[in-house]
Amino acid sequence: MAGLMEDEVFKAFSTYAAIVILKMMLMGPMTGFYRHARGAFSNEEDVSGKSAEEKKKQLRTHPDVERVRRCHLNDLENIVPFVMVGLLYALTGPELSSALLHFRLFAGSRIFHTVAYVGALPQPSRGLSWILGMLVTFSMAYRVLSTVLLL
Protein backbone atom coordinates (compact mmCIF):
# COMPACT_ATOMS: atom_id res chain seq x y z
CA MET A 1 0.00 0.00 0.00
CA ALA A 2 2.87 2.33 0.78
CA GLY A 3 3.56 2.25 -2.96
CA LEU A 4 0.95 4.81 -3.91
CA MET A 5 2.18 7.46 -1.50
CA GLU A 6 5.76 7.05 -2.70
CA ASP A 7 4.76 8.04 -6.23
CA GLU A 8 5.54 11.69 -6.96
CA VAL A 9 2.44 12.26 -9.09
CA PHE A 10 0.20 10.73 -6.44
CA LYS A 11 1.81 12.87 -3.75
CA ALA A 12 1.19 15.98 -5.83
CA PHE A 13 -2.40 14.89 -6.41
CA SER A 14 -2.94 14.28 -2.69
CA THR A 15 -1.55 17.71 -1.86
CA TYR A 16 -3.71 19.65 -4.30
CA ALA A 17 -6.79 17.50 -3.62
CA ALA A 18 -6.48 18.25 0.11
CA ILE A 19 -6.04 21.97 -0.61
CA VAL A 20 -9.10 22.36 -2.83
CA ILE A 21 -11.26 20.19 -0.54
CA LEU A 22 -10.25 22.36 2.44
CA LYS A 23 -11.07 25.47 0.41
CA MET A 24 -14.50 24.00 -0.37
CA MET A 25 -15.13 23.08 3.27
CA LEU A 26 -14.40 26.63 4.41
CA MET A 27 -17.56 27.74 2.59
CA GLY A 28 -19.53 26.03 5.39
CA PRO A 29 -18.24 28.23 8.24
CA MET A 30 -18.41 31.22 5.87
CA THR A 31 -22.12 30.56 5.39
CA GLY A 32 -22.51 30.34 9.15
CA PHE A 33 -20.67 33.63 9.58
CA TYR A 34 -22.93 35.47 7.13
CA ARG A 35 -26.05 33.89 8.65
CA HIS A 36 -25.14 35.36 12.04
CA ALA A 37 -23.81 38.67 10.71
CA ARG A 38 -26.88 39.29 8.54
CA GLY A 39 -29.42 37.61 10.84
CA ALA A 40 -30.76 35.22 8.22
CA PHE A 41 -31.53 31.66 9.30
CA SER A 42 -33.50 28.79 7.81
CA ASN A 43 -34.35 26.67 10.87
CA GLU A 44 -36.70 27.53 13.74
CA GLU A 45 -34.33 25.99 16.28
CA ASP A 46 -31.54 28.34 15.13
CA VAL A 47 -33.43 31.41 16.41
CA SER A 48 -34.97 29.80 19.51
CA GLY A 49 -33.34 32.13 22.04
CA LYS A 50 -34.87 35.23 20.46
CA SER A 51 -38.10 37.21 20.94
CA ALA A 52 -41.11 36.20 18.83
CA GLU A 53 -40.79 39.29 16.66
CA GLU A 54 -37.04 38.86 16.19
CA LYS A 55 -37.60 35.18 15.33
CA LYS A 56 -39.96 36.00 12.50
CA LYS A 57 -37.61 38.61 11.09
CA GLN A 58 -34.56 36.34 11.13
CA LEU A 59 -36.20 33.33 9.43
CA ARG A 60 -35.45 34.69 5.98
CA THR A 61 -32.98 34.55 3.15
CA HIS A 62 -30.36 37.26 2.66
CA PRO A 63 -28.55 37.98 -0.64
CA ASP A 64 -25.09 37.70 0.98
CA VAL A 65 -25.90 34.31 2.48
CA GLU A 66 -27.39 33.04 -0.78
CA ARG A 67 -24.29 34.21 -2.67
CA VAL A 68 -21.97 32.18 -0.43
CA ARG A 69 -24.29 29.19 -0.72
CA ARG A 70 -24.26 29.37 -4.53
CA CYS A 71 -20.46 29.53 -4.42
CA HIS A 72 -20.41 26.47 -2.15
CA LEU A 73 -22.70 24.53 -4.47
CA ASN A 74 -20.54 25.52 -7.45
CA ASP A 75 -17.54 24.13 -5.58
CA LEU A 76 -19.36 20.83 -5.04
CA GLU A 77 -20.20 20.71 -8.75
CA ASN A 78 -16.59 21.34 -9.81
CA ILE A 79 -14.14 20.37 -7.06
CA VAL A 80 -15.68 16.95 -6.37
CA PRO A 81 -15.37 15.90 -10.06
CA PHE A 82 -11.79 17.23 -10.11
CA VAL A 83 -10.79 15.08 -7.13
CA MET A 84 -12.50 11.94 -8.47
CA VAL A 85 -11.18 12.29 -12.03
CA GLY A 86 -7.79 13.47 -10.71
CA LEU A 87 -7.39 10.28 -8.68
CA LEU A 88 -7.89 8.14 -11.77
CA TYR A 89 -5.68 10.49 -13.80
CA ALA A 90 -2.84 10.19 -11.26
CA LEU A 91 -3.10 6.39 -11.54
CA THR A 92 -2.58 6.48 -15.33
CA GLY A 93 1.02 7.54 -14.68
CA PRO A 94 1.29 10.96 -16.36
CA GLU A 95 4.50 13.03 -16.40
CA LEU A 96 4.98 14.87 -13.10
CA SER A 97 5.35 18.24 -14.86
CA SER A 98 2.14 17.72 -16.81
CA ALA A 99 0.26 16.58 -13.71
CA LEU A 100 1.50 19.55 -11.68
CA LEU A 101 0.38 21.91 -14.44
CA HIS A 102 -3.13 20.45 -14.28
CA PHE A 103 -3.32 20.54 -10.48
CA ARG A 104 -1.91 24.07 -10.13
CA LEU A 105 -4.16 25.53 -12.81
CA PHE A 106 -7.19 23.97 -11.19
CA ALA A 107 -6.35 25.05 -7.63
CA GLY A 108 -5.54 28.57 -8.81
CA SER A 109 -8.69 28.87 -10.89
CA ARG A 110 -10.95 27.73 -8.04
CA ILE A 111 -9.37 30.00 -5.43
CA PHE A 112 -9.79 32.90 -7.83
CA HIS A 113 -13.36 31.75 -8.55
CA THR A 114 -14.24 32.03 -4.86
CA VAL A 115 -12.73 35.52 -4.62
CA ALA A 116 -14.62 36.57 -7.74
CA TYR A 117 -17.90 35.06 -6.51
CA VAL A 118 -17.91 36.21 -2.89
CA GLY A 119 -16.43 39.58 -3.85
CA ALA A 120 -18.92 39.98 -6.73
CA LEU A 121 -16.10 40.99 -9.12
CA PRO A 122 -17.25 42.15 -12.56
CA GLN A 123 -17.78 39.43 -15.11
CA PRO A 124 -16.25 37.64 -16.99
CA SER A 125 -13.73 37.04 -14.16
CA ARG A 126 -15.91 34.46 -12.41
CA GLY A 127 -17.06 32.88 -15.66
CA LEU A 128 -13.55 32.45 -17.02
CA SER A 129 -12.17 30.90 -13.83
CA TRP A 130 -15.11 28.49 -13.81
CA ILE A 131 -14.43 27.48 -17.43
CA LEU A 132 -10.68 27.09 -16.81
CA GLY A 133 -11.34 24.71 -13.91
CA MET A 134 -13.70 22.62 -16.05
CA LEU A 135 -11.21 22.45 -18.92
CA VAL A 136 -8.56 21.06 -16.56
CA THR A 137 -10.92 18.31 -15.41
CA PHE A 138 -11.97 17.56 -19.01
CA SER A 139 -8.30 17.26 -20.00
CA MET A 140 -7.65 14.77 -17.19
CA ALA A 141 -10.81 12.81 -18.05
CA TYR A 142 -9.64 12.64 -21.68
CA ARG A 143 -6.34 11.10 -20.61
CA VAL A 144 -8.13 8.61 -18.36
CA LEU A 145 -10.50 7.53 -21.12
CA SER A 146 -7.82 7.35 -23.81
CA THR A 147 -5.55 5.27 -21.52
CA VAL A 148 -7.91 2.76 -19.96
CA LEU A 149 -11.06 2.63 -22.09
CA LEU A 150 -12.86 -0.63 -21.33
CA LEU A 151 -16.58 -0.43 -22.05
Added chain:
Amino acid sequence: MAGLMEDEVFKAFSTYAAIVILKMMLMGPMTGFYRHARGAFSNEEDVSGKSAEEKKKQLRTHPDVERVRRCHLNDLENIVPFVMVGLLYALTGPELSSALLHFRLFAGSRIFHTVAYVGALPQPSRGLSWILGMLVTFSMAYRVLSTVLLL
Protein backbone atom coordinates in the same frame (compact mmCIF):
# COMPACT_ATOMS: atom_id res chain seq x y z
CA MET B 1 1.14 1.95 -8.80
CA ALA B 2 0.84 0.78 -12.37
CA GLY B 3 -0.79 -2.32 -10.91
CA LEU B 4 -4.22 -0.77 -10.44
CA MET B 5 -4.57 0.42 -14.02
CA GLU B 6 -3.62 -3.02 -15.35
CA ASP B 7 -6.56 -4.61 -13.60
CA GLU B 8 -9.50 -5.17 -15.95
CA VAL B 9 -12.16 -4.36 -13.36
CA PHE B 10 -10.38 -1.15 -12.35
CA LYS B 11 -10.08 -0.13 -16.00
CA ALA B 12 -13.80 -0.68 -16.50
CA PHE B 13 -14.54 1.29 -13.33
CA SER B 14 -12.32 4.18 -14.49
CA THR B 15 -14.05 4.25 -17.86
CA TYR B 16 -17.60 4.36 -16.51
CA ALA B 17 -16.68 6.69 -13.64
CA ALA B 18 -15.21 9.17 -16.15
CA ILE B 19 -18.32 8.89 -18.35
CA VAL B 20 -20.86 9.57 -15.61
CA ILE B 21 -18.75 12.37 -14.10
CA LEU B 22 -18.51 14.03 -17.53
CA LYS B 23 -22.28 13.66 -17.91
CA MET B 24 -22.76 15.32 -14.54
CA MET B 25 -20.37 18.15 -15.40
CA LEU B 26 -22.28 18.94 -18.60
CA MET B 27 -25.20 20.08 -16.45
CA GLY B 28 -23.13 23.17 -15.57
CA PRO B 29 -22.88 24.53 -19.12
CA MET B 30 -26.50 23.44 -19.69
CA THR B 31 -27.59 25.63 -16.77
CA GLY B 32 -25.57 28.49 -18.28
CA PHE B 33 -27.25 27.95 -21.64
CA TYR B 34 -30.76 28.10 -20.17
CA ARG B 35 -29.86 31.14 -18.05
CA HIS B 36 -28.91 33.05 -21.21
CA ALA B 37 -31.68 31.65 -23.39
CA ARG B 38 -34.40 32.41 -20.81
CA GLY B 39 -32.79 35.55 -19.37
CA ALA B 40 -32.78 34.34 -15.78
CA PHE B 41 -29.73 35.13 -13.64
CA SER B 42 -29.00 35.09 -9.93
CA ASN B 43 -26.06 37.51 -9.63
CA GLU B 44 -26.07 41.29 -10.16
CA GLU B 45 -22.69 41.16 -11.92
CA ASP B 46 -24.12 38.72 -14.49
CA VAL B 47 -26.50 41.37 -15.86
CA SER B 48 -24.19 44.37 -15.47
CA GLY B 49 -24.10 45.31 -19.17
CA LYS B 50 -27.86 45.74 -19.37
CA SER B 51 -30.30 48.63 -18.87
CA ALA B 52 -31.69 49.17 -15.36
CA GLU B 53 -35.09 47.87 -16.37
CA GLU B 54 -33.68 44.83 -18.15
CA LYS B 55 -31.48 44.10 -15.12
CA LYS B 56 -34.42 43.94 -12.78
CA LYS B 57 -36.36 41.66 -15.12
CA GLN B 58 -33.48 39.21 -15.58
CA LEU B 59 -32.62 38.76 -11.90
CA ARG B 60 -35.21 36.04 -11.47
CA THR B 61 -35.69 32.30 -11.48
CA HIS B 62 -37.12 30.50 -14.50
CA PRO B 63 -38.76 27.03 -14.40
CA ASP B 64 -36.47 25.68 -17.15
CA VAL B 65 -33.34 26.82 -15.32
CA GLU B 66 -34.59 25.41 -12.02
CA ARG B 67 -35.37 22.08 -13.68
CA VAL B 68 -31.81 21.72 -14.98
CA ARG B 69 -30.45 22.73 -11.57
CA ARG B 70 -32.57 20.11 -9.81
CA CYS B 71 -31.30 17.51 -12.28
CA HIS B 72 -27.71 18.61 -11.57
CA LEU B 73 -28.23 18.34 -7.81
CA ASN B 74 -29.79 14.91 -8.25
CA ASP B 75 -26.65 13.89 -10.16
CA LEU B 76 -24.47 15.07 -7.28
CA GLU B 77 -26.62 13.08 -4.87
CA ASN B 78 -26.37 9.89 -6.93
CA ILE B 79 -23.31 9.92 -9.20
CA VAL B 80 -20.84 11.00 -6.50
CA PRO B 81 -21.84 8.07 -4.20
CA PHE B 82 -21.63 5.71 -7.20
CA VAL B 83 -18.05 6.76 -7.95
CA MET B 84 -16.91 6.59 -4.32
CA VAL B 85 -18.57 3.23 -3.57
CA GLY B 86 -17.59 1.94 -7.03
CA LEU B 87 -13.91 2.59 -6.33
CA LEU B 88 -14.05 0.50 -3.15
CA TYR B 89 -16.15 -2.14 -4.93
CA ALA B 90 -13.58 -2.42 -7.75
CA LEU B 91 -10.87 -2.96 -5.13
CA THR B 92 -12.73 -5.95 -3.62
CA GLY B 93 -11.92 -7.89 -6.80
CA PRO B 94 -15.36 -8.77 -8.23
CA GLU B 95 -15.85 -10.77 -11.46
CA LEU B 96 -15.37 -8.54 -14.52
CA SER B 97 -18.77 -9.56 -15.93
CA SER B 98 -20.53 -8.73 -12.68
CA ALA B 99 -18.69 -5.40 -12.37
CA LEU B 100 -19.51 -4.45 -15.97
CA LEU B 101 -23.18 -5.24 -15.36
CA HIS B 102 -23.23 -2.84 -12.39
CA PHE B 103 -21.37 -0.07 -14.22
CA ARG B 104 -23.43 -0.32 -17.43
CA LEU B 105 -26.76 -0.40 -15.63
CA PHE B 106 -25.77 2.67 -13.61
CA ALA B 107 -24.47 4.69 -16.56
CA GLY B 108 -27.52 3.79 -18.64
CA SER B 109 -29.96 4.62 -15.86
CA ARG B 110 -28.38 8.03 -15.18
CA ILE B 111 -28.22 9.04 -18.84
CA PHE B 112 -31.88 8.10 -19.18
CA HIS B 113 -32.63 9.95 -15.93
CA THR B 114 -31.23 13.17 -17.41
CA VAL B 115 -33.28 12.76 -20.59
CA ALA B 116 -36.39 12.08 -18.53
CA TYR B 117 -35.74 15.05 -16.20
CA VAL B 118 -34.75 17.72 -18.71
CA GLY B 119 -37.33 16.48 -21.22
CA ALA B 120 -40.03 16.29 -18.50
CA LEU B 121 -41.06 12.80 -19.66
CA PRO B 122 -44.17 11.38 -17.97
CA GLN B 123 -43.58 9.59 -14.69
CA PRO B 124 -42.61 6.98 -13.60
CA SER B 125 -39.79 7.08 -16.18
CA ARG B 126 -37.63 9.45 -14.13
CA GLY B 127 -38.51 7.80 -10.83
CA LEU B 128 -37.66 4.31 -12.04
CA SER B 129 -34.29 5.33 -13.53
CA TRP B 130 -33.46 7.07 -10.24
CA ILE B 131 -34.33 3.94 -8.24
CA LEU B 132 -32.37 1.66 -10.60
CA GLY B 133 -29.24 3.81 -10.17
CA MET B 134 -29.58 3.69 -6.39
CA LEU B 135 -30.06 -0.09 -6.37
CA VAL B 136 -26.81 -0.52 -8.31
CA THR B 137 -24.92 1.57 -5.74
CA PHE B 138 -26.59 -0.29 -2.85
CA SER B 139 -25.57 -3.61 -4.42
CA MET B 140 -21.93 -2.48 -4.68
CA ALA B 141 -21.99 -1.13 -1.11
CA TYR B 142 -23.34 -4.48 0.07
CA ARG B 143 -20.40 -6.29 -1.53
CA VAL B 144 -17.93 -3.82 -0.02
CA LEU B 145 -19.38 -4.22 3.47
CA SER B 146 -19.70 -8.01 3.27
CA THR B 147 -16.10 -8.31 2.03
CA VAL B 148 -14.16 -5.91 4.24
CA LEU B 149 -16.28 -5.18 7.31
CA LEU B 150 -13.99 -3.84 10.06
CA LEU B 151 -15.86 -1.69 12.55
Added chain:
Amino acid sequence: MAGLMEDEVFKAFSTYAAIVILKMMLMGPMTGFYRHARGAFSNEEDVSGKSAEEKKKQLRTHPDVERVRRCHLNDLENIVPFVMVGLLYALTGPELSSALLHFRLFAGSRIFHTVAYVGALPQPSRGLSWILGMLVTFSMAYRVLSTVLLL
Protein backbone atom coordinates in the same frame (compact mmCIF):
# COMPACT_ATOMS: atom_id res chain seq x y z
CA MET C 1 -4.48 -4.67 -6.33
CA ALA C 2 -5.57 -7.12 -3.69
CA GLY C 3 -2.98 -5.41 -1.48
CA LEU C 4 -5.14 -2.43 -0.57
CA MET C 5 -8.05 -4.50 0.68
CA GLU C 6 -5.74 -6.58 2.88
CA ASP C 7 -4.64 -3.51 4.80
CA GLU C 8 -6.50 -3.15 8.10
CA VAL C 9 -6.71 0.65 7.93
CA PHE C 10 -8.03 0.55 4.38
CA LYS C 11 -10.62 -2.06 5.37
CA ALA C 12 -11.76 0.15 8.23
CA PHE C 13 -11.91 3.14 5.90
CA SER C 14 -13.96 1.20 3.35
CA THR C 15 -16.40 0.08 6.04
CA TYR C 16 -17.05 3.55 7.46
CA ALA C 17 -17.04 5.20 4.04
CA ALA C 18 -19.74 2.78 2.87
CA ILE C 19 -21.78 3.40 6.03
CA VAL C 20 -21.77 7.20 5.81
CA ILE C 21 -22.41 7.15 2.05
CA LEU C 22 -25.40 4.85 2.59
CA LYS C 23 -26.67 7.18 5.32
CA MET C 24 -26.36 10.11 2.91
CA MET C 25 -28.16 8.23 0.13
CA LEU C 26 -31.11 7.46 2.41
CA MET C 27 -31.91 11.19 2.42
CA GLY C 28 -33.10 10.76 -1.18
CA PRO C 29 -35.94 8.32 -0.40
CA MET C 30 -36.69 10.33 2.77
CA THR C 31 -37.24 13.42 0.62
CA GLY C 32 -39.52 11.36 -1.61
CA PHE C 33 -41.46 10.15 1.41
CA TYR C 34 -42.06 13.67 2.74
CA ARG C 35 -42.98 14.93 -0.73
CA HIS C 36 -45.77 12.35 -0.93
CA ALA C 37 -46.82 12.60 2.71
CA ARG C 38 -47.02 16.41 2.62
CA GLY C 39 -48.16 16.73 -1.01
CA ALA C 40 -45.33 19.05 -2.05
CA PHE C 41 -43.74 18.47 -5.46
CA SER C 42 -41.52 20.51 -7.74
CA ASN C 43 -42.18 18.99 -11.17
CA GLU C 44 -45.40 19.16 -13.22
CA GLU C 45 -45.01 15.54 -14.33
CA ASP C 46 -44.97 14.41 -10.67
CA VAL C 47 -48.60 15.52 -10.17
CA SER C 48 -49.90 14.57 -13.62
CA GLY C 49 -52.51 12.09 -12.43
CA LYS C 50 -54.32 14.68 -10.30
CA SER C 51 -57.15 17.17 -10.85
CA ALA C 52 -56.21 20.67 -12.05
CA GLU C 53 -56.96 22.19 -8.68
CA GLU C 54 -55.01 19.53 -6.78
CA LYS C 55 -52.10 19.97 -9.18
CA LYS C 56 -51.78 23.63 -8.44
CA LYS C 57 -51.94 23.05 -4.70
CA GLN C 58 -49.27 20.35 -4.71
CA LEU C 59 -46.68 22.24 -6.79
CA ARG C 60 -45.26 23.97 -3.76
CA THR C 61 -42.54 23.78 -1.16
CA HIS C 62 -43.22 22.43 2.33
CA PRO C 63 -41.07 23.16 5.42
CA ASP C 64 -40.64 19.45 6.23
CA VAL C 65 -39.45 18.67 2.70
CA GLU C 66 -37.08 21.63 2.68
CA ARG C 67 -35.65 20.55 6.03
CA VAL C 68 -34.77 17.09 4.73
CA ARG C 69 -33.30 18.65 1.59
CA ARG C 70 -31.09 20.99 3.62
CA CYS C 71 -29.91 18.00 5.66
CA HIS C 72 -29.12 16.13 2.44
CA LEU C 73 -27.13 19.06 1.04
CA ASN C 74 -25.25 19.37 4.33
CA ASP C 75 -24.35 15.68 4.00
CA LEU C 76 -22.99 16.31 0.50
CA GLU C 77 -20.94 19.21 1.82
CA ASN C 78 -19.45 17.16 4.65
CA ILE C 79 -19.57 13.43 3.90
CA VAL C 80 -18.13 13.70 0.39
CA PRO C 81 -15.01 15.58 1.66
CA PHE C 82 -14.66 13.03 4.47
CA VAL C 83 -14.61 10.13 2.01
CA MET C 84 -12.18 11.81 -0.39
CA VAL C 85 -9.78 13.03 2.32
CA GLY C 86 -10.22 9.77 4.24
CA LEU C 87 -9.06 7.74 1.24
CA LEU C 88 -5.82 9.75 1.02
CA TYR C 89 -5.46 9.62 4.81
CA ALA C 90 -5.79 5.81 4.82
CA LEU C 91 -3.03 5.64 2.19
CA THR C 92 -0.59 7.57 4.41
CA GLY C 93 -0.46 4.52 6.69
CA PRO C 94 -1.75 5.84 10.06
CA GLU C 95 -2.04 3.67 13.17
CA LEU C 96 -5.20 1.52 13.06
CA SER C 97 -6.36 2.81 16.45
CA SER C 98 -5.94 6.42 15.39
CA ALA C 99 -7.70 5.81 12.08
CA LEU C 100 -10.60 4.02 13.78
CA LEU C 101 -10.97 6.93 16.21
CA HIS C 102 -11.31 9.35 13.29
CA PHE C 103 -13.75 7.17 11.37
CA ARG C 104 -15.95 6.35 14.38
CA LEU C 105 -16.15 9.95 15.55
CA PHE C 106 -17.12 11.09 12.08
CA ALA C 107 -19.76 8.40 11.50
CA GLY C 108 -21.24 8.99 14.95
CA SER C 109 -21.30 12.76 14.56
CA ARG C 110 -23.02 12.60 11.17
CA ILE C 111 -25.67 10.10 12.26
CA PHE C 112 -26.41 12.31 15.25
CA HIS C 113 -26.42 15.36 12.95
CA THR C 114 -29.19 13.80 10.85
CA VAL C 115 -31.27 12.97 13.93
CA ALA C 116 -30.76 16.53 15.22
CA TYR C 117 -31.62 18.09 11.86
CA VAL C 118 -34.65 16.03 10.84
CA GLY C 119 -35.93 15.95 14.44
CA ALA C 120 -35.33 19.70 14.85
CA LEU C 121 -33.58 19.13 18.20
CA PRO C 122 -32.70 22.30 20.13
CA GLN C 123 -29.40 23.90 19.23
CA PRO C 124 -26.44 23.61 19.72
CA SER C 125 -26.86 19.84 19.20
CA ARG C 126 -26.87 20.07 15.41
CA GLY C 127 -24.18 22.74 15.32
CA LEU C 128 -21.79 20.80 17.54
CA SER C 129 -22.17 17.55 15.61
CA TRP C 130 -21.51 19.48 12.38
CA ILE C 131 -18.35 21.03 13.84
CA LEU C 132 -17.12 17.69 15.21
CA GLY C 133 -17.46 16.09 11.78
CA MET C 134 -15.51 18.92 10.17
CA LEU C 135 -12.74 18.74 12.77
CA VAL C 136 -12.26 15.04 12.02
CA THR C 137 -11.87 15.78 8.31
CA PHE C 138 -9.51 18.69 9.03
CA SER C 139 -7.39 16.42 11.22
CA MET C 140 -7.12 13.83 8.44
CA ALA C 141 -6.32 16.53 5.87
CA TYR C 142 -3.58 17.83 8.16
CA ARG C 143 -1.96 14.41 8.28
CA VAL C 144 -2.21 14.04 4.49
CA LEU C 145 -0.62 17.43 3.88
CA SER C 146 2.11 16.99 6.49
CA THR C 147 2.99 13.54 5.11
CA VAL C 148 2.96 14.04 1.35
CA LEU C 149 3.24 17.77 0.67
CA LEU C 150 4.44 18.24 -2.91
CA LEU C 151 3.41 21.59 -4.32
